[in-house]
Amino acid sequence: MSSRARLRIVSIAHPAASSEAGRLRYRHxxxxxxxxxxxxxxxxxxxxxxxxxAEPPRADGFSVHVLPIRLPQAGPMKWYLHFYPxxxxxxxxxxxxxxxxxxxxxxxxxxxxxxxxxxxxVVLEVDQNILKRLPPPFETIRRFVLARTDHILSRSPDATxxxxxxxxxxxxxxxxxGVDLATFVPNAEPVSTPRTRPLTIGYVGRLxxxxxxxxxxxxxxxxxxxxxLDIMGEGPDHARLRQRVETLGLADRVxxxxxxxxQQVAAFLQSLDALVLLTRTTNVVREQFxxxxxxxQACGIPVIGSTCGAIPDVVGEGGxxxxxxxxxxxxxxxxxxxxxxxxxxxKASAARANVLSRFTYDAVATAIETACRAAASDREATRVxxxxxxxxxxxx
Numbered sequence: 001m002s003s004r005a006r007l008r009i010v011s012i013a014h015p016a017a018s019s020e021a022g023r024l025r026y027r028h029x030x031x032x033x034x035x036x037x038x039x040x041x042x043x044x045x046x047x048x049x050x051x052x053x054a055e056p057p058r059a060d061g062f063s064v065h066v067l068p069i070r071l072p073q074a075g076p077m078k079w080y081l082h083f084y085p086x087x088x089x090x091x092x093x094x095x096x097x098x099x100x101x102x103x104x105x106x107x108x109x110x111x112x113x114x115x116x117x118x119x120x121x122v123v124l125e126v127d128q129n130i131l132k133r134l135p136p137p138f139e140t141i142r143r144f145v146l147a148r149t150d151h152i153l154s155r156s157p158d159a160t161x162x163x164x165x166x167x168x169x170x171x172x173x174x175x176x177x178g179v180d181l182a183t184f185v186p187n188a189e190p191v192s193t194p195r196t197r198p199l200t201i202g203y204v205g206r207l208x209x210x211x212x213x214x215x216x217x218x219x220x221x222x223x224x225x226x227x228x229l230d231i232m233g234e235g236p237d238h239a240r241l242r243q244r245v246e247t248l249g250l251a252d253r254v255x256x257x258x259x260x261x262x263q264q265v266a267a268f269l270q271s272l273d274a275l276v277l278l279t280r281t282t283n284v285v286r287e288q289f290x291x292x293x294x295x296x297q298a299c300g301i302p303v304i305g306s307t308c309g310a311i312p313d314v315v316g317e318g319g320x321x322x323x324x325x326x327x328x329x330x331x332x333x334x335x336x337x338x339x340x341x342x343x344x345x346x347k348a349s350a351a352r353a354n355v356l357s358r359f360t361y362d363a364v365a366t367a368i369e370t371a372c373r374a375a376a377s378d379r380e381a382t383r384v385x386x387x388x389x390x391x392x393x394x395x396x
Contacts, residue, residue, distance in 0.1 A: 005034060006034040006035075006036060007034060007035055007036065007097050007098065007369075007372060007373060007376060008036040008038075008094065008095070008096045008097045008098070009029075009035065009036070009037050009038065009096060009097065009098045009099075009100055009368075009372055010038045010039075010040060010090075010091060010094055010096040010098070010099050010100070010120075011026065011029075011037065011038070011039050011040065011099075011100040011101075011102065011368075012040045012041075012084075012087075012099065012100070012101050012102065012103060012109060012113060013039065013040070013041060013100075013101075013102035013103070014041065014042055014045055014082070014102070014103065014109075015102055016039055016041040016054075016102075017041040017042050017043075017044075017045040017052055017054040017055075017066075018045055018047055018052050021180060021262070021291075023039070023060070024178065024180055024361050025178055025361050025364045025365055025368070026039050026060065026062060026365075027060050027061065027062075027361070028178075028361045028362050028364070028365035029062075029365040029368055029369060030060065030061040030062035031061060031365075032365060032366075032369055035369065037061075037062035037063070038062065038063045038064075038065060038094055038096070039062060039063070039064045039065065040065045040067060040084070040087070040090065041054055041064070041065070041066055041067070042054065042066075042067065042068070042069040042072065042082065042084075043066050043067060043068050043069070044068075044069070044072060045072065046072045046073040054066045065090060067084045067086050067087070067090070068084075068085065068086070069082045069083060069084055069085075070082065070083055070084075070085060071083065071108075080103075080104060080106060080107040080108060080109075080138065081108055082107075082108065082109065083108040083109055083112055084109065084112065087109075087112050087113070087116060088112070088115075088116040091113075091116045091117070091118070091120070092116075092118070095118070095119075095120075096120045097119075097120060097121065097372075097376045098120055098121045098122070098123055098372040098375055098376050099113050099117055099120045099121070099122050099123070100123045100125065100368060100371075100372060101113055101122065101123070101124050101125065102125045103124075103125075104126060104127070104128055104142075105124055105126065105141070105142045105145040105146050105149070105163065105166075106134055106138040106139070106141050106142040106145070107141075108141070110124065110141070110145045111141050111144065111145060114144065114145050114148050114149075119379075119383070120379075121150040121151070121372070121375035121376045121378070121379040122148065122149050122150050122151075122375070123149070123150060123151045123152075123153060123368075123371050123372050123375050124145070124146075124149045124151075124152055124153070125152075125153040125154075125155075125175060125368075126152060126153070126154055126155065126159050126160075126162070126163055127155045127156075127159055127288045127289070128159060128162055128288070129155070129156055129158035129159045129161075129162060129286050129288050129309055129310070130158075130162070130283075130284065130285075130286050131161070131162045131165050131166075132283075132284075142166055143166055143167050146163055146166055146167050146168040147167050147168075149168060149170065150170060150375035150378060150379055151170060151171050151172075151173065151371045151372075151374055151375040151378075152168060152170065152171070152172045152173070152371075153172075153173050153174075153175040153367060153368065153371050154172050154173070154174055154175065155174075155175060155176070155177075155288055155289055155310065156288065156289070156309070156310040156313070158286065158309065158310070159288070160172050171371075171374065171378075173367055173370055173371040173374075174367065175364060175367040175368070175371075176289070176294075176314070176358060176359050176363065176364065176367075177289055177291050177294060177359060177364065178294075178359055178360055178361035178362075178363065178364040178365075179291075179294045179295055179297075179298045179355055179359055179360070179361075180262065180298075180361070181298060181355075181356075181360065181361075183262050183263060183266050184262075184266045184269070184295045184296075184298035184299050185266070185298070185299060186270070186299055186300035186348075186352060187270040187271075187299070187300070198225075198226035198227055198228045198253075198338075199225060199226065199227045199228070199273050199274075199334060199337055199338040200227075200228050200229075200230065200271065200272050200273045201216065201227065201228070201229050201230075201272060201273065201274050201275070201276050201304070201334070202229065202230040202231070202232070202268065202269070202271070202272040202274075202275055202276070203216070203229070203230075203231045203232070203233065203275070203276050203277070204232045204233060204265060204268065204269070204275070204292045204295075204296075205233045205277070205292055206233055206234070206235040207231070207233050207234060207235030207236070207237040207238045207241060208235050208236060208237050209237050209240075210279060210280050210282055210285045211237075211277070211278065211279055211280075212278030212279055212280050212306060212324070212325065213231070213237070213241055213278070214241075214244065214327075215278050215325060215326065215327040215330055216229055216276050216278060216327075216330065217229070217241070217244055217245060217248055217250060217254065218248070218327035218331075219327040219328070219330040219331040219334055220248075220250060220253060220254070220331075220334070221248040221249070221250060222327070222328075222331055223331050223334050223335055223338075224335060225334060225335040225338035225339065226338065227253070227334050227338060228253045228254070228255075229250075229253065229254045229255075229276075230254075230255050230257075230268070230271070230272065231254065231255065231256050231257070232257050232258070232259070232260065232265065232268050233258075233259065234258050234259055238256070241256075242256065265295065266295070266299060269295060269296045269299045269301050270299050270300075270301070272296070272301050273301070273337070273344055274301060274302050274303065274304050274319070274337065274344070274347075275292065275293070275296035275301055275302075275303045275304070275319075276303075276304045276305075276330075277290050277292065277293060277303060277304075277305045277306065277311060278304075278305070278306045278308075278322070278324070278330070279306055279308040279309065279311065279324075280306065280308060280324050280325055281308050281309065281324060285308075286308060286309040287306075287308045287309035287310055287311050288309060288310060289310050289314060290305070290309075290310065290311050290314055293305065293311070293314045293315055293319075294314065294354075294355050294359040296351070297315075297318045297319075297351035297352060297354055297355045297359075298352065298355045298359075299352075300348045300349070300351060300352045301348065301351060302318055302319040302320070302344065302347035302348055302350070302351045303315050303318060303319035303320075303351065304319055304320050304321075304322060304330070304333065305319060305320070305321050305322075306321070306322060306323070306324045307321055307322075307323055307324050308324055314359075315354075316350075316354040316358070317347075317350040317353075317354055318347060318350045318351030318352070318353070318354035318355075319347060319351060320333055320347070
């Protein structure tokens with residue numbers, strides 16, 4: 001297949017139902033030359049206790065297929081039991097060159113796609129970065145799917161190691177997440193100099209113990225510098241964190257607020273001096289990416305991250321890294337930043353540059369296109385091999 005031939009791609013992606021951010025990448029992909037794109041998403045999705053109804057299709061330059069699923073949330077693997085009863089018929093009607101799966105390889109959907117692929121190449125986008133043996137039948141499904149996948153889009157080197165360890169031997173293309181640069185923009189108001197308010201750090205995400213907010217509270221409580229913490233999010237650790245705030249005497253220095261739409265998240269981020277993401281590694285948790293990192297950096301807000309998983313790589317030059325579960329190291333950094341606004345301003349510029357160079361939706365779309373074209377070309381070359389000489393010798 002020519003590198004610029006028209007390529008018909010079916011992307012199957014449950015994240016596309018959950019938020020506008022899940023679909024923006026597809027507008028950029030569809031805008032590329034010679035791409036015929038079809039997006040498949042669930043009509044209803046269940047995630048973190050929420051039920052999400054997919055938005056009606058929009059005229060975004062590609063076809064959207066909103067399909068009912070079965071088993072949206074059940075069993076030990078929860079998200080990964082769902083499947084599309086109408087998927088085989090849809091794939092037969094579209095007859096894609098490539099099936100792109102924004103799903104993990106042990107999902108029933110990935111198995112469905114492999115069994116229904118016909119002539120299509122399969123490209124799999126993976127996040128899972130902890131190697132663990134899955135319960136039956138998921139380990140068998142993972143090995144089956146990976147053995148038949150033509151190309152992997154990998155979120156991190158750890159995610160690549162996981163699929164390699166489970167039998168995948170083919171090509172890998174790195175892929176990040178993208179950020180909506182129309183929503184997440186720097187604050188138009190200049191930073192005041194000299195500093196006239198406390199150093200303001202913030203967190204956006206689920207309120208769960210492994211996100212390390214305890215470390216931020218301890219650091220603030222023992223800091224000699226004026227530091228406040230604003231928290232946006234919800235989760236099972238909310239009540240315990242509030243109690244910890246009271247115990248440490250931080251009621252006037254820590255605020256909580258619930259989730260908001262992207263515009264409110266952007267406004268919240270713009271109000272900060274730095275974002276914190278202090279995830280702790282456990283047997284079941286290793287930060288796979290940290291999308292809020294790039295949302296903050298797109299707003300020109302540097303990030304203080306832990307050493308967990310992909311955080312150091314994603315933060316890049318746009319922030320600072322502290323050891324996991326080390327509130328004293330965080331305290332020293334906060335005191336330094338509170339005394340040195342120039343360092344904050346320099347890192348703010350580096351944060352924005354990090355996003356523009358690595359984490360735009362166009363960069364994501366380019367990675368998908370590159371992997372899909374390579375997979376389609378390789379599969380066609382395997383399927384259509386040149387005829388070999390018959391090997392008939394001369395008569396004696």
